[in-house]
Amino acid sequence: MEIPRWEDLPLDKSGPPLNAWGLYGKDDQLGRVNLIDNVAVKRGIAAVTEGIRINLNMPVTLKGVHPQRQDATHFVMLRPQCNDDYVAFNTQGSTQWDGLKHYGYLDWPESGTHTCYNGTTLKKASMISNPHLGIQNLVSHPISTRAHLLDIPRYLERKGLPPLQQFFGKTGVSLEVLQGCTADCGIQFAPGDVLCLRVGHTEALLALPSDEVKEMRHCCEDRGYLEYQGVQPTEQVMKWHWENGFAAVVTDSPAYERMPFPAKDLSLHAVFLAGWGMPIGELFDLRELAETCDRLKKWTFMFTSMPLLIPGGVASPPNAQAIL
Template identity: 30%
Template sequence: MTDSTKKAPELTELLADSPTNWGKWGPDDQVGSLNYLTNAEVLRGIKSVNSGDLFTLQRMIGDPKGDPVWPGREPATVEMVWDEASWDGEGAPQFPGGLHYADDTMHAFLQGSTQYDALGHVWYGGKIYNGYDARTTVGGLDKASVEPIAERGVAGRGVLIDMARYFGVDALPARKTFDHNDLMAAAAQQGVTIEKHDILVIRTNHLQLFFEQGDAFYDDFCEPGLQYSPELVQWFQDMEIPNLVTDLIGNEVTTDPDTGVSLTLHNALMRNLGVAFSEICDLEKLAAACAADGKWDFFYVAAPLKINRASGSPVNPVAIR
């Protein structure tokens, strides 16, 4: 347990010697480690397909059981604007031929569902990814927004590492942490190898607890997940991981139990290495299929929406086995 009286270190101190990819792909780069996903990597991903089975990984927006979101964000609201009742009144529009239609609107946090973060979504020390000034985020992200990721798209070999099955639980509880050594041990148990440039997909099934507990899920909120260490960050750097995909709201343990720092890996991996983060994915059907036949790799494809200057975007990733 962290001593509650001990002040958490500043990220500038904690990550002072952490590796970065700033400048690796030039001074104007805004997609970071996704640069590892070359045409050859896309073709390598396609080689993972042998059945053609397709799994979409987005959680439903407007789920009757509730939408898990980061504390402080509100779930999306969807409102019908036009439906059959709209044509009941005498003043209803009349279209030649008798056309009627349905139309609706949605108000949502762009990161309030299954989503991609922009590389400029988080920062410390006044600099976002690739050394851009954090003031470029004022009023919208002029640099490292989600738009360049959306324009580029994401495709490559995905590997699902099932940490819930590895630990022998239905769902990882709050605060449960693991590291790259655990990932490799779980991969070995599954009979799959994490290779360089793989899109790393991690299942915890922690959000099952959201659907079981309701609002109580947010009491003393701290998700499980990867925990920062210099060795873990170096492993991501050595493996040249382009994209971290999880079924968590925050992709990592919310508050580090050793340092008390919040979302350290958002900064060490996304801000410093340019690793793309995909969050709140629904991995249950994919995991069941992988467990059934022992095949844990697949072709992963995703493209967030092209939203100008946005810090994130909804997405519906696809895994093809």
């Protein structure tokens, strides 16, 4: 299906700004993942030239990854003739997909409600008995397609530009930097591709002493919000993502856009998840991928992800890999 013009948004004129509601039908539960058709999958397969497989997941049990979410619990149960595992975790506490039930437009309509993709209320989406928009849709229609890495820290270093600030006082990754890195790597996008954006958060987080990790958690609790690096949440940045036809986006930060979010409705979380139905991957481990891409001077690859099959689930570890 041809992607409508940016100027045609919102498609549902009675809905919130920049929505694409109804593009794939009023009962659609896949959103932009519909763009991953057989042609997109074959493009991904064609991108494999080296046979190198790279893990993109951080441990589910890693401590202190997200100050606002509880750490995982893991213990082994010794039984007479075997061992069993018990793991309890927040599905967004480490590497994750934000599914379409996760985030809605704030106060749309102006009645104190939050509205998710295709007009489903956040309250309705929260019901376990209602699997609509659940993460199980990314199992029945897996995100297996071609992907591209924009390694922003290395790009800035090559161009002699100031490095990104990770935690406080950051300005965000601008449209100019996104376009410049794309051109510098010779990347050509097509509808159904996945965009992987490295800002260097994983390295910065794992390098922090434990006392500073605790300090960040306390700071978050005091302020009520986090400060992390990500793309600038401007309409021009949104337009660039829409017109390039990404099926999903991935980053190594806790949020694809810089945090805290804008005070108004038009955060990327609202537009991407609730407006377009485009999953957001967060806290991916892009370190080995970035090193390998830089060594090979190859930033395009096959991307595969098979989330947990949780009917009605909000989010899931991605179980993702890159194949170069």
